[in-house]
Amino acid sequence: MGATKTEHFTEKQNQIAILxxxxxxxxxxxxxxYLMSVDTCICGDIVNVLPLAQPTVxxxxxxxxxxxxxxxxxxxxAICYCIDEKALKTLQSYFAAISSHLxxxxxxxx
Amino acid sequence: MGATKTEHFTEKQNQIAILxxxxxxxxxxxxxxYLMSVDTCICGDIVNVLPLAQPTVxxxxxxxxxxxxxxxxxxxxAICYCIDEKALKTLQSYFAAISSHLxxxxxxxx
DNA sequence: TTTTTATATTGCAATATTACGATAATAAAT
DNA sequence: ATTTATTATCGTAATATTGCAATATAAAAA
Numbered sequence: 001m002g003a004t005k006t007e008h009f010t011e012k013q014n015q016i017a018i019l020x021x022x023x024x025x026x027x028x029x030x031x032x033x034y035l036m037s038v039d040t041c042i043c044g045d046i047v048n049v050l051p052l053a054q055p056t057v058x059x060x061x062x063x064x065x066x067x068x069x070x071x072x073x074x075x076x077x078a079i080c081y082c083i084d085e086k087a088l089k090t091l092q093s094y095f096a097a098i099s100s101h102l103x104x105x106x107x108x109x110x
Numbered sequence: 111m112g113a114t115k116t117e118h119f120t121e122k123q124n125q126i127a128i129l130x131x132x133x134x135x136x137x138x139x140x141x142x143x144y145l146m147s148v149d150t151c152i153c154g155d156i157v158n159v160l161p162l163a164q165p166t167v168x169x170x171x172x173x174x175x176x177x178x179x180x181x182x183x184x185x186x187x188a189i190c191y192c193i194d195e196k197a198l199k200t201l202q203s204y205f206a207a208i209s210s211h212l213x214x215x216x217x218x219x220x
Numbered sequence: 221t222t223t224t225t226a227t228a229t230t231g232c233a234a235t236a237t238t239a240c241g242a243t244a245a246t247a248a249a250t
Numbered sequence: 251a252t253t254t255a256t257t258a259t260c261g262t263a264a265t266a267t268t269g270c271a272a273t274a275t276a277a278a279a280a
Contacts, residue, residue, distance in 0.1 A: 003235055004268065008161035009136035013143070021134030025238085026119035026127040033123070036211055044256065051118035053240050058258055060238090077247045077256045085212050092205040099202040101146055102195050113265055114238065135268085154226065166269050168228055173267095187226045187277045 019091055022067030027052055027060050032069065035083050044078045129201055132177030137162060137170050142179065145193050154188040 006014050023029055027050055034049055047057045061081060064070045069088070072081040116124050133139055137160060144159055156171070157164045171191060174180045179198070182191040 004135060005161065006136060009140055013136040013139045016139050017134055017136040020130045020132075020139070022130075024127055024131030024134040025114060026116060026123040027114075027238095029123045029126050029130070030119055032208075036208065047257085051115065052238095054257075055241080055259080056239050062258085063237095077254095079257065083212065085209075088205065088208050088212065092209040095198065095202040095205050098142075098146065098198050102193065102198065137268095157226085162268095163270050164227075165229080165271080169268080172228085187224095187275095189227065 015090070016094055018067050019069065019087055022064055022069050025060065027057070028064055028069075031057075031060060031064060032083060032088075035070065035081060041080045041082045042078050043081060046079075046081070125200070126204055128177050129179065129197055132174055132179050135170065137167070138174055138179075141167075141170060141174060142193060142198075145180065145191060151190045151192045152188050153191060156189075156191070 009017075023032070030050060031046060034046060035043065046061070047054045050057050052060075061070070061072070061079075065072055065081075067087070068084055070081050071084045072079060119127075133142070140160060141156060144156060145153065157167045160167050162170075171180070171182070171189075175182055175191075177197070178194055180191050181194045182189055
């Protein structure tokens with residue numbers, strides 16, 4: 001064993017889990033924050049910004065891309081990675097819904 | 111190797127990563143959603159609701175608790191787990207900030 | 221007190237993640 | 251055509267996660 005039983009959960013639950021998992025590493029959070037901070041879309045300096053070796057950064061970028069959090073095109077020997085707004089909007093909506101639900105409830109146990 | 115290099119990232123980045131990682135599994139997303147759906151705080155039926163064995167569920171609950179997403183007290187031989195609103199508020203604020211930042215920017219590359 | 225009920229812990233096997241050196245691939249620059 | 255610069259892939263070691271059977275723990279019920 002060791003493999004997640006995705007088939008037992010809803011599409012939505014799996015989707016949120018995939019996005020959350022992709023952000024479940026500080027390097028990937030840092031990458032998203034960096035992509036937000038730069039104006040340009042070409043940003044070959046991600047490797048220099050992060051305290052990790054180039055193959056490791058490349059791997060993290062791949063995971064963010066697989067999860068759908070970033071989009072990337074190859075521009076010559078530079079990369080053009082940027083945030084996929086749709087994915088982040090999904091997360092924003094999800095947690096906004098949870099928050100408003102919790103506020104309505106005001107349950108005060110625990 | 112294989113251990114995350116947390117020390118190279120900011121407190122905030124690590125905090126978000128910890129919360130996101132905890133939600134990086136559909137079972138744990140399902141648990142949060144279930145805790146939201148029930149009115150009561152005592153909810154010993156989590157095990158019956160999920161398609162996983164009892165020790166596995168117990169482990170997922172432990173991880174959610176470690177990450178700070180749920181709070182739990184033992185109430186006799188039942189458990190009282192509930193959502194820690196603070197943690198979910200943190201996530202809500204974080205993604206709200208990202209979303210509003212992205213909307214302001216309207217970058218249209220990629 | 222013994223049984224029942226409910227959750228936690230232990231131990232283990234299967235799998236996944238993290239990290240990086242070495243190397244490949246690719247395109248711009250010389 | 252060769253060099254240079256940049257990103258991707260491969261291979262591998264260390265560690266973490268996932269899942270569950272077996273067992274422990276703890277309190278209510280009998």
